Amino acid sequence: PDAITVQELANRMAEKGADLVKSLFKMGMAVTVNQTIDQDTAELLVTEFGHNIKRVSESDIDIQTEADVDAPETLEARPPVVTIMGHVDHGKTSLLDAIRGANVQSGEAGGITQHIGAYQVALKDKSKITFLDTPGHEAFTEMRARGADVTDVVVLVVAADDGLKPQTVEAINHTKAAGVPMIVAINKIDKDGARPQRVREELLQHEIVVEELGGDVQDVEVSALKKTNLDGLLDAIALQAEILELKANPNRAAEGAVVEAKLDKGRGPLATVLVQRGTLKVGDVIVVGAVSGKVRAMIDDHGRQVKEAGPSVPVEVLGLGGVPSAGDTLTVVENEARAREVAAYRQGVMDRKRTTSAPVSLENMFASKA
Ligand code: GDP
Ligand code: MG
DSSP: OOEEEEEHHHHHTTOOOHHHHHHHHHOOOOTTTSSEEEEHHHHHHHHTGGGOOOOOOOOGGGGGOGGGGOGGGOOOOOOEEEEEEEESSSSSSHHHEEEEEEEEOOOGGGOOOOOSSSSEOOTTTSSEEESSSSSOOHHHHHHTTTOOOSSSEEEEEEEETTTTOOOHHHHHHHHHHOOEEEEEEOOOOOOOOOHHHHHHHHHTTTTTGGGGGTTSOOOOOOOOTTTTHHHHHHHHHHHHHHHHHHHEEOSBOOOEEEEEEEETTTTTEEEEEEEEEEEETTTTTEEEEEEEEEEEEEEEETTOEEEOOOOOEEEEEEESOOOOTTOEEEEEEESSHHHHHHHHHHHHHHHHHHEEEEEEEHHHTTTOOO
């Protein structure tokens, strides 16, 4: 193809579409992520972001055809997908639990909900936020390295009584490398030794200037323990999401990414899948990584059976022939023969990757155009 959409190029580069748009804007081009750019411009962008292209895999070389890109008029708003990162014991799990607990309907027995690796909360205006319930930098980087760039917003949790710690800095670096916008949640403000201002000042050393200090990174003081200002944090995420203008086409065959997978004694392989575009339906024939199957049932984050799941919705999928890995891509295909074919092809690619690890250069990234 002679042209590529900004988003598609971003995917190839494991960068955020919004960052490419920003770069293009600096070059004097006002385009959205869904618009196409020509090859010269694309190459310019790749050069610009070149230092960040580290782990472009074999399958990432071939640029998708126009047909596989959703037309702008098919796109609809979708909820943001949020990952919580921060130093151990700064309150990531507590915060995820508190947000979820506050959002559990009173009808749900004792607030007991299913853990499926991700959950959604609804805001007062009925808009939603999807949280990946697997806090951890490894999950984030591992999924990214495998091309599953699912996170739209990172919430960096910093304990107000402890300040920045090694894993906080690590999280900052991962987030910067991913080009994902960050919101700082200054947690444990209920504690006597809480010094939120010191946290803000320490962040300056890492070029993070929070709003309170005149910058553009939102900072929110919370207490996961006392459930203080959780709404403030959700509002900050909603605001960030609005700026990102996140969209997907819900009316097409589904594509998604595996967040978690395991083998259940009774139910067989289970994969929590985050749908990224399209709508996943019971009965769909799917390929997940190098595993094929058919969606037998889907369970949502409240433990309810659902028939469909649209963009940014996490569901547990039953009916796979094996256990996939976190970061694997889910694709819906036309029939089971095709599913086996694709699964076998992917297995072949995986086998080859293990034996060849030559870095991808600018030349061969665009080789298909020569
Ligand atoms: P994680 O390692 O980041 O997941 O941290 P946890 O959520 O496991 O929390 C570590 C400890 O900090 C636990 O003992 C929590 O009860 C406590 N903790 C978490 N949030 C708060 C808070 O807002 N205030 C206070 N006082 N303690 C908290
Ligand atoms: Mg934890």
